[in-house]
Amino acid sequence: MRRRGRRGDDAQAVLETALVIPILLFLVCNFIAVMVQVTVQEQLNSATALAAQSRFQAPENALDPAGTRCCGVPGTSLSTAGLPTGCRYAAESFYGTMTTYTGLLHWQRATLCTSGGDSGNAANPPAQPVAYAGSPTNAQVSCDIGSVKSGGAVIPGYVDRALNPPAGLDVVTCTASASLDFANTPLAWGVFWTPTLHAQAEALPPPFRQ
Amino acid sequence: MTVRSRVTRGGRQRGQTLIIFALGFTLFLFSLTCLVADAAALYVWSGRVQTAAQLGAQSGADAVDPRYLYNATGACPHGAPGVCAVPIVDVSAQDRSGALYAFQRACIEAADQSGQIPAEATNPLVLKTANDPQVPDGTWCASDGCHVYAEISRVVQLPIPFPGFPETITVRGTGYAAPVAGTNVATSACAGIAWVPAPPPR
Numbered sequence: 001m002r003r004r005g006r007r008g009d010d011a012q013a014v015l016e017t018a019l020v021i022p023i024l025l026f027l028v029c030n031f032i033a034v035m036v037q038v039t040v041q042e043q044l045n046s047a048t049a050l051a052a053q054s055r056f057q058a059p060e061n062a063l064d065p066a067g068t069r070c071c072g073v074p075g076t077s078l079s080t081a082g083l084p085t086g087c088r089y090a091a092e093s094f095y096g097t098m099t100t101y102t103g104l105l106h107w108q109r110a111t112l113c114t115s116g117g118d119s120g121n122a123a124n125p126p127a128q129p130v131a132y133a134g135s136p137t138n139a140q141v142s143c144d145i146g147s148v149k150s151g152g153a154v155i156p157g158y159v160d161r162a163l164n165p166p167a168g169l170d171v172v173t174c175t176a177s178a179s180l181d182f183a184n185t186p187l188a189w190g191v192f193w194t195p196t197l198h199a200q201a202e203a204l205p206p207p208f209r210q
Numbered sequence: 211m212t213v214r215s216r217v218t219r220g221g222r223q224r225g226q227t228l229i230i231f232a233l234g235f236t237l238f239l240f241s242l243t244c245l246v247a248d249a250a251a252l253y254v255w256s257g258r259v260q261t262a263a264q265l266g267a268q269s270g271a272d273a274v275d276p277r278y279l280y281n282a283t284g285a286c287p288h289g290a291p292g293v294c295a296v297p298i299v300d301v302s303a304q305d306r307s308g309a310l311y312a313f314q315r316a317c318i319e320a321a322d323q324s325g326q327i328p329a330e331a332t333n334p335l336v337l338k339t340a341n342d343p344q345v346p347d348g349t350w351c352a353s354d355g356c357h358v359y360a361e362i363s364r365v366v367q368l369p370i371p372f373p374g375f376p377e378t379i380t381v382r383g384t385g386y387a388a389p390v391a392g393t394n395v396a397t398s399a400c401a402g403i404a405w406v407p408a409p410p411p412r
Binding site: 035038042045046049050053056057201202203204206207208 | 250254257258261265268269272273274275276277312315316319320323324
């Protein structure tokens, strides 16, 4: 009688364990997934902010000579010939910063260098940036950067009307978007969501360039 | 003492133990939840603030007028003959707003925006600018003439504050950056001649 009862207890314990372990694993997988998402989002924020700021470390009106490529990441080579050097600096900062968990990211490819764009106000309608001629369209980051052509023609950057209203201020903006996919990881067992991460950063030109 | 009364007392003790265990375990779990949530929030914010400090320092260094570093000269003002030093943005009075130098404005602006320092505690979406007082949280930027130094502090609201303990904690980050200047002579040391006439007030 006692032996049969103990055997029943053992069976119950096994059943309870079998029920609880998947739930615990599910929770652990999702905890890890949230942690990874937060880390990647922080990294994306930093990368876009540094990319926008890097533009100002390049000579002001320099253009990349023919044959220039970036950004040193295996399998990713972007031609920046004829584009503002600041744009390549921005891209190199971005690619150099995004170093971890990149295998989980599906990038929304964008035009690397754009110009123009306006945040808009009552007197000026908002405007979208336009791509530089010859700019790569498969970049992970897109930066809106003004420049001066060799003939002296000024190509405006993004005009943020919230700064120095109503005229606005010509700033540099960088954006990047990617979805975080856990499908090829063990976490796929318990993580059923694929968040899309987005980051945008704006850098003000130094006073001596304004 | 009869066998029956002994059994009854044992049952009561088991019930008492169960209640104490339930209360203790509840307290333990609650504390653990607080610890995990607060530690996670502080971990995220410390990284964010450190990045903001680095970005602020870099932005400040980028805002140093390179004409100063090259001892640039130009035509003298008001048609005076000869060659004069060009007015440098960082130290020219007309380019200063309030007590801040140009590099400080750039540094504070970038760090406050990146560190998401709210201008009002009630509305975290409105962020501080260089014109706002940088207390109780904000950015402080200085330079020794070779580097720009940024120190940012951010008051973080703990997601699940433990009763009896503070609801906020201030996290800090520091960053250094140097302005880039190309020369025709290789140098590895900085003379430390400040482009600011005196150490900026804190």
